[in-house]
Amino acid sequence: MEIDRDSTEYLYFGWSGDPPAVGAEVAFMAAAARPTEGDWDDAIVVDSQSHELWDDAVASGVQGDYYVAILVGSFGGNTVVLTGATAYQPWNRLTDTTERPIRVAPVTVEVL
Numbered sequence: 001m002e003i004d005r006d007s008t009e010y011l012y013f014g015w016s017g018d019p020p021a022v023g024a025e026v027a028f029m030a031a032a033a034r035p036t037e038g039d040w041d042d043a044i045v046v047d048s049q050s051h052e053l054w055d056d057a058v059a060s061g062v063q064g065d066y067y068v069a070i071l072v073g074s075f076g077g078n079t080v081v082l083t084g085a086t087a088y089q090p091w092n093r094l095t096d097t098t099e100r101p102i103r104v105a106p107v108t109v110e111v112l
Contacts, residue, residue: 002110005084008073012046012057013092013105014064019047022095024068028080028088028109035091041080043070043092068092072109082111 001011013026024043027035046053046067057067074081082088090105 001107002112003072003082005082005111006073008071008075008078010053010056010069011072011090011109012053012060012062013068013090014057014062014066015068015092015094016065019045019066020094020096020099022097024095025093026068026070026080027091027093028072028082029091031087031089031108033089035093040093041070043068045069045094068094082109084111086111 003009024045025040026043027039029035029039044053046057046069048054053069057069070080071078072080072082088109090109091102092105093100093102
């Protein structure tokens, strides 16, 4: 996945199964690094066709029963900013009432 360093846009990750009851987070890490508590940023669970981001998530080409979306870029005061000329490995963390799965996304994010 590629993003221009001056762009601000949603990035999507597909998940299968039931959406989490509590929420989702994403951490963008350098290769071989594991996230610590301060690395996680709140994300949006896009869990139905009635969600305003559903069509964009589907159009992204990512497959899943539902999606995790995170706005990346500095426009509008957004705080999730990835610096240029770096590749990141995204991690997803979902929080439900009894489980908290953490997965490494199968793609990297390259900032151009």
